[in-house]
Amino acid sequence: MSSQQQPAAPVKLITAFGSPFAHRVEVALTLKGVPYELVVEDLANKSELLLAHNPVHQSVPVLLHSGRAVCESLVIVEYVDEAFHQATAPRILPADPYHRATARFWADFIANKCLRPMWLSMWAEGEAQARFARETKESLGVLDAQLEGKRFFGGDALGFVDLAACTLARWLGVLEEVAGVRLMADGEYPALRRWAKEYVSDEVVRRSLPDRDELAAFFAANKERYRSRVREAVQQQ
């Protein structure tokens, strides 16, 4: 990469092991050719840096650029797309306003109708668990149909919606094993399966994808904590 294409200010990304949200941002930065430094958090012992720069949510990822902090992974992805836009770098969101709206719509759908119930379906119990699993499967079906023969949600190249859906490509399979909850049975959602394989084998994605076994060990070590947190959240309802 020529020095003319280096951004003026260094970029730091506050992350934590296993975070699919931070992964989205890493891929975005790499796609745009932005060098960055990772600051890895221990979320059980949050640093002053993290608390100072994300006081509202106290979560990762947080992007630090030119002394300013950007929070919320998809907000950061859009920021990276806009702030580091160059003719030579790929677009993460398409150029056309209608295609951008469509991408944002699907990212919102994935977050609210898929990822949220998916997480809950892994750790909840009884009737609530069944309900979350049903909702997730319905959404997986919708996404499977959306892919309709496309290589990525973004078309021929990886884009915003693929990053929004990244959890389904690597994390879902690991969670299914650790939690013992199968959402994608054999033969189900063929387009989504094929997309997941393409996603995890993508050259740029691979650089910041957590190792499957390490991720499994991480989730296994934390599963009781997830179960009790989800039990609490479901009880509050």
Place this chain on the structure above:
Amino acid sequence: MASPPPPVKLLGTFASLPVHRAEAALRIKGVPYELILEDLKNKSELLLTHNPVHKKVPVLLHGDRAVCESLVILEYIDEAFDGPPLLPADPYDRATARFWAHFIDTKCSRPIWLSVWAEGDRQREALREVKQNLALLEAQLEGKRFFGGDSIGYLDLAACGLAHWIGVIAESGGVSLDTLMSDAEFPNLRRWAAEYVSDEAVRLCLPDRDRLLAYHMANVDKNKERAKSM
């Protein structure tokens, strides 16, 4: 001769906050549109065809395009049409606006609802959370007329619930707005709210307060039930 611009239609309903966001954005941008009112108990083919995933309003129809989800619609309106900008130009300011809009959409409605309709400890806890959230937004308004600066923008539209709906919901539950968002604790927000509802473009598409109050009061029992299952 150039063909006329594709027609713009907005599918909406009376009391809907997300519909107002979209309508106000069209008015601020200066885009002529037709409002089509839906009966949500008897959804039209038009709605079901153009928002098959959620079957909700608002839906923006622009020629043969359909855009759903109010914040997505706001960004589309800003990008697809000429007119005063809704989002700031600077990427960091845009990220900030999107961050707070996301905060409002995910963190604000539930505690507000519970602070009016829940009971005992649950209600007290919710009220505490409401004030915490409002304090953050209060700080964002410091030294500014609107979240968007001198004129109404994306974040003001995202926050419109705090300008109009919060007072109505509170009143419908026999709670004073001052309990949730007092002038003394939140002077910026109260001043902003008054400015927002009296804005020329906003006024024309804000649901009439008395009618909105009647709408919420007609659903008191449903509201209490909803709070129980939240």
